[in-house]
Amino acid sequence: MVKKLLASFLTASLLLGVCGCGAASAEDSGNTSQGGTDSVQTTVSNADPSEPVTLRMAWWGSQTRHDITVAAIELYEQQNPNVTIEYEFYDFESYFTKLKTLVASDQVWDIFQLGGNFPEYIDKIYYMNEFIDNGTIDVSDIPEAYLKITQDTEGNQIGLSNGLNTxxxxxxxxxxxxxxxxxxxxxxxxxxxxxxxxxxxxxxxxxxxxxxxxxxxxxxxxxxxxxxxxxxxxxxxxxxxxxxxxxxxxxxxxxxxxxxxxxxxxxxxxxxxxxxxxxxxxxxxxxxxxxxxxxxxxxxxxxxxxxxxxxxxxxxxxxxxxxxxxxxxxVIQSSQMLCVSQDSQYKAEAAKFIAWFQTSVECNQILKGERGIPVADSVRAALESNLTEGQQIMYDYVTLVGTFATPxxxxxxxxxxxxxxxxxxxxxxxxxxxxxxxxxxxxxxxxxxxxxxxx
Amino acid sequence: MQTEVVKSRVKKIMNSNEMVGYVFAFPFIFGFICFSLIPILTSLRYAFTDFSLGSKTMEFVGGANFKQLLTDEVFLKSLRITLKYVFISVPLKLVFALLVAYLLTRKTRLQVLYRSLYYVPSLVGGSIAVALVWKQLFARKGLLNSIMGEMGLDPINWFGDQKLALYPLVLMSVWQFGSSMIIFAAGLKEISPTYYEAARIDGANMVQSFVNITLPCLSPIILYNLVMQTIQAFMAFTQAFVITAGGPDNGTMMYALYVYNQAFKYNHMGYACAMSWFMLIVMCLITLVIFKTSKSWVFTESGD
Amino acid sequence: MKTKKILIKIIYHTLVVAFGFVMIYPVLWMISGSFKDNSEILRGSLSLIPDELKLSNYATGWKGFSKITFARFFANSFFITAIATFGTVVSSSLVAYSLSRIKYRGRKIWFTAMLATMMLPGQVIMIPSFLIWYNLGLANSYVPLILPYFCGQAFFIYQMMQFMSGIPRELDEAATIDGCSKYSIYTHIILPLLKPAIVTTVIIQFYWKWDDYMGPLLYLSKPKSYTVSLAIKMFADAASTTDYGAMFAMSTLSLLPVFFIFLFFNKYLVEGIGTSGLKG
Structure with missing residues (x-):
């Protein structure tokens, strides 16, 4: 059981891919989207685009993260007038305490942030394979290898990574x-x-x-x-x-x-x-x-x-x-990821937001890689051309760590x-x-x- | 004719003591069963399982949770800390409350104002806002240390030393002596001035009349305050949760906070229920001891 | 002799006022902090007078978070507190009447049960109560925060019983002879005379409920439904150092309703408890 839950293990080749920052080639091109079909338990009706949708989202982090995430959310709401996003943010500990009470009452936020401790919440995560397969979301801009860092060993897409980190x-x-x-x-x-x-x-x-x-x-x-x-x-x-x-x-x-x-x-x-x-x-x-x-x-x-x-x-x-x-x-790993909740009424809408959040250049120009080096190629390219000094140091550092021998x-x-x-x-x-x-x-x-x- | 009889019968039943009593007591009986009795019994059942929030199954584990209590270092420490907190803060609080109430019996036009002044901490003390202020007061570079600095003393690292960290919390509790004070003040007003008059004629001084008249007359109220404050102190949660989060090294890990952590942070509901039950037993014992000893010091007026 | 008396008087008042000032200093410090610049607060400045009066803290704080202003949090708090206080007064007085004025089988048992609940530590039932509400599907609503208050609060039942024992039974007897039922004795005789005890209950229950943190923490999960106390904690957690002033500003505002209720009913408070005697 535990084994099934495990996210994919990073390979050394993936790390070298990070060094190139962009030219990541998915060497291990295991068919990622097949294993996950059994995880799809409910059919999700694609919402009528004019129907008002309210999504609940939560994350933890610092003031800077709160400010830019809110700005990104506002941009999304502007572009999708039918979507309203109610957000909550916490410090790390309060976030997980709150999450546990929500797990208990089956009211987990539609979109929620998880890190390496996700196995504890696996029952509440709705795998995203379905939305990738049926074209609800387009993640072609994210290299296979970076999709894999937020998959389990069976290829279930647990979430989409917020960025690479170490x-x-x-x-x-x-x-x-x-x-x-x-x-x-x-x-x-x-x-x-x-x-x-x-x-x-x-x-x-x-x-x-x-x-x-x-x-x-x-x-x-x-x-x-x-x-x-x-x-x-x-x-x-x-x-x-x-x-x-x-x-x-x-x-x-x-x-x-x-x-x-x-x-x-x-x-x-x-x-x-x-x-x-x-x-x-x-x-x-x-x-x-x-x-x-x-x-x-x-x-x-x-x-x-x-x-x-x-x-x-x-x-x-x-x-x-x-x-x-x-x-x-x-090691280089996914910083955190955004997941769709099992309790969500609008799973497809939640997935759409997550995909936008990780792949939209416009959005990430607001987010500025604060959650780690973005995983989508075009986003990374756009940000790289315009790095601040601090970001440059971070990029160089991640490249350096990528050269270390790892298991x-x-x-x-x-x-x-x-x-x-x-x-x-x-x-x-x-x-x-x-x-x-x-x-x-x-x-x-x-x-x-x-x-x-x-x- | 028949309806008349039924009507008067209904009226009679409705007005019988049994009926009236239960109609009026109904809210309590309903609440007692639903919000006290059932939760207590459910809690007992969970105490013997490995129940956790979110998991849909639970297993009966027998007395394992209770056995674990005896070896859980954090639990034993939190028990010690809580007892220490109760034994220091409650007596101090009552002494302050009584002294100030006694001082304020002096009739002046400002009496109401003064009482209000001393009641303010009780009024706001339970709020999150004041807890946050408290945290700032005792911080390394907080108000208290800047006073110490101005007096040329070394700053004290209140929250860094587990021997000290409990005292800001104790102080916060004592600071809120206002509500006990008002109850004492009410009691003091009841004491007949003729007692004091008689004592003065006998040549008793202030201290003597306080010890020989005030204390015995107030003893039922002291008992009441003692029991209520002890219970309240055992349940202290918000202060520790907001100000210290239990640290350093669990030096302020109040019992209630540890129960909360086990239940919601570490997700061991069954274990938390076992802890709650243990708490219930401890509290019963302490209250029992207070009542048992009270017979020797609580002065009851004959015929009351 | 006279000067000595005046001297004692002066010393007495100075002492009482000085000690009182120390007592409320933390509160005053918080209020003055709400007008201070952040750096001034962090310096641990003793002064109660801000370097410059910074009203903007209130504007910043009022904005709240998650697009929800503090207006909403205050409204929520008022709603919960007002209803719960109302429920406490009504139900507690009913129960107190039953336990103190009417003789029926089982009364002793319920009286003992009432005393037992008064001494029951909240933690024992906190978790199972949460689970019961959760199983009823009400764990994320105001119901758990309000409904129990309509079932009488032991502390207030006890106080009201004490108070009622001071109301002469002859009044009941006279009314019975006049043909009053036990129900109208409650509404026409007991309730009007109970006023001081009711005022005490209103004040104390109001600020207990207003300050309550644990309940909302467990039962409210959407920011829209947060109470003020929960909102302030969240505000404090999420904010980096830049927002101390705003936090104090909102804290100050959060204490205002409690102050007003207290000032308004203050003179009844001591009387209310006073006449109830509280003899064990």
């Missing part, structure tokens, strides 16, 4: 220079990172590294596992999401120890300070109180612009490695119940900071919690 560390160039710390290289290590954070915090009195908690677990902790051994030897969860991808809990210890050390040294925010970060736009890096922070790179152009407005320069560094010549552990198959999904594991993990770090437990115990506990998900 994790990185954004940093303030001047703060590094001020502290006399060398700038990060493409294969810097966690030791370099820790060293830099400590030195900067000592020299400037600011945090060396901020700790936007929601992405740290995936970008830091779980990447740390993938970086050990040979390429593809370990992963946090196994490829089928049926168990753990490593067996020695102590592989986590050095990482947890480092996090705790940084907090204890005042080089990273403690729980009280971290509580003040509600989204990337008031992260300590952006407010000038930290030299580095974790980002999903689609967030980078926004904060780059904010900081540039204050005369500061940001840059992007790779996620540090365990060993300079070891695996990078980073043939990677799993970018989260299993059911990961939220609780992450919350506990964060608390264990607090306990290491306060000396209640050791890093080795914290690693052990985190491993046990994660393992318990599969029992």
């Amino acid at each position: 994790y990185g560390i954004a940093y303030d160039v001047d703060m590094f220079k001020e502290a006399g710390v060398p700038l990060p290289t493409d294969n810097w290590t966690w030791d370099d990172y820790k060293d830099a954070a400590l030195k900067i915090s000592k020299a400037t009195g600011h945090f060396g590294s901020s700790g936007l908690a929601s992405s740290e677990f995936i970008a830091g902790c779980s990447t740390y596992i993938g970086q050990q051994g040979n390429v593809g030897q370990y992963s946090f969860f196994n490829l089928d999401l049926t168990g753990m991808g490593f067996s020695d809990a102590q592989m986590l210890t050095p990482y947890i120890q480092m996090r705790a050390d940084l907090i204890n040294a005042g080089a990273s925010p403690d729980a009280g300070a971290e509580m003040e970060i509600t989204n990337i736009e008031n992260d300590f890096l952006v407010t000038g109180e930290a030299a580095m922070t974790w980002v999903a790179v689609n967030q980078f152009p926004t904060i780059y612009d904010i900081c540039a407005g204050e005369g500061r320069t940001l840059a992007l560094a790779t996620i540090p490695r365990v060993k300079a010549d070891g695996p990078a552990g980073s 043939d198959k990677v799993n970018v999904l989260s299993p059911n119940g990961q939220d609780e594991v992450v919350d506990n993990y964060r608390n264990y770090i607090q306990q290491v900071v306060s000396g209640e437990i050791t890093a080795a115990e914290a690693a052990e506990k985190t491993y046990e919690d994660a393992e318990a998900l599969f029992k």
Whole structure:
């Protein structure tokens, strides 16, 4: 069952396709639209174009994302006078809490945003194959390979990707220079990172590294596992999401120890300070109180612009490695996707909006790749000709990560119940900071919690 | 003739105590069954299952949820935190309420204004708006720390230290002593001035007459406030949810918040129901203890 | 001797006022924040007087989100609060009359049940109630937020019973002799005399319901149906740092109705509770 839910695994060839940014060739041209027919349970009548339709849509994100998404929605409503879109936006945690109550009452928004945790909501997702097959929506502009990143192994089109994405560390160039710390290289290590954070915090009195908690677990902790051994030897969860991808809990210890050390040294925010970060736009890096922070790179152009407005320069560094010549552990993935809900009365209309949102050049000139590098060829081409500095850095960075050696198959999904594991993990770090437990115990506990998900 | 008889019979039935009593009590009986009894019993049933929102099936898991409670570190911590919160905030709140009510019995033209002033926090304290203000007051660079800074003291990282984080919440609860105060004020008005008069003739000072007259006369009201405030404190949710979200390291993970998280964030409804039931038992025990001990300190007027 | 008395008086008033000022300082700070520039709020400025009076916070805040202005959220809150308060007053007074004035079999049981509900922690029934409403298909509506209030609220039933015990039974007896039924005793004698207790109920229930956050959080899913408290939280979550002023502006507005109700009925409040005695 679980296996059936899994989205397709990215192949190395796909990553090279990203580097070309446009010339992606779908090498694996498995017939994507055939397997999904059994998922079509209800027939959807194509709405009369003049009939008024009200769609409900929701997403999570920062203020910038809210503003541009609303602008895009308004443009769509203007072009389709019969469609009204009621939108809601939340911060990440509230979004999923709300979604769960809606799942319970069968009232999920017509159009909703999901990330790697989609398996938990699979019952509520209406596959889009039907609309692609019958021509309701035209996705020919999206290369096969990029359609695949939001399909399961059986070719069911779960949603359409909002963009390509990967994790990185954004940093303030001047703060590094001020502290006399060398700038990060493409294969810097966690030791370099820790060293830099400590030195900067000592020299400037600011945090060396901020700790936007929601992405740290995936970008830091779980990447740390993938970086050990040979390429593809370990992963946090196994490829089928049926168990753990490593067996020695102590592989986590050095990482947890480092996090705790940084907090204890005042080089990273403690729980009280971290509580003040509600989204990337008031992260300590952006407010000038930290030299580095974790980002999903689609967030980078926004904060780059904010900081540039204050005369500061940001840059992007790779996620540090365990060993300079070891695996990078980073992969390029779909940032999030938009899905059609099973509960929707207007599934075809919802699908049309999603297709427009991902493939319309006009729309994406408003969205500006804030959710990641767009997947549609024409959109990408249009945006590339007119990149801002921040976007250019993001594009270059994604190209760079694409050149790293990656395993043939990677799993970018989260299993059911990961939220609780992450919350506990964060608390264990607090306990290491306060000396209640050791890093080795914290690693052990985190491993046990994660393992318990599969029992 | 016959209809006449029926009519008077109907009238008699309608006016019988049984009928009138149940007609008037009907809203409550209906509500009690539908909104209290049935949910409580359903909750008990779910407590023995692995029920979760959205999933259409559930399995009977026996006492597994209750067994898990005993080993769940977060649960045990939240229990400890909540008890600590109750035991600190309730007595403080009642002491404040009583003292201020006592001070404000002094007859002045401004009495109503003063009472209103002290009642304002109770009036607005439960709102989300004030919770957000509170968060800002105690933030690292918030109001409180800027006062400390001006006095040349080191700032306190309220929400960064799990030993401290609970106190802003306690303070917020104590701050809202107004509603208890008004109830005390009402009680104080009932105490016959002749008692104080007699005490003064006997040479008792303020403190003595407070201890020997005010406290005993108010004891039923103290009991009432104690029970109500204890229950309310056990249910505290909004403050922790908005201000700290339970952190740091679950240092403010109030019981109600953890139940909410298990139910809606982690989607373990069955487990959350088991926690709710455990809560019910704890509360019953505490209320029982309060009532049992009250016999020794609550002063009842004879014949009442 | 006289100067000493005046001195004590001055000290007393100064103390009471000073402490009262500290008490309401957070509220005043919020109100002044609603006129402040964002950067001024974030500096943690103590001052209650804004550097410059920024009225635009109100305009920005009022716009709300999702094309829904705060006018809508206020209307929703008023609707729910007014109906629930009305329901509480009517049903609680009925039940209180039954439990305190009429002797019938089963009364003791219902009285005990009423006391038990008063002490029942809300969390115990929160989830099963949600599931029941969900199974009835009403989980996303105002019904769960309103209907239970028409079934009497234990806290207010208890208060009204206390109050009624102060109304002489001779009045009922005289009315019965005059041929009044038990129904008209309620409407003609008890209800008019109950006024102070009703006012207390209105105030307290109004602000409890107005401030309620958990209920709307669970049961309302469309922004159009949000109450003010829910809207403010959403506003605060979604907004980046730029919107503190606007958030405080809306928070200030959200407290106004409660203040007005309180000012309007204030002098009844202490009396209402006062005459009810609340003797255990």
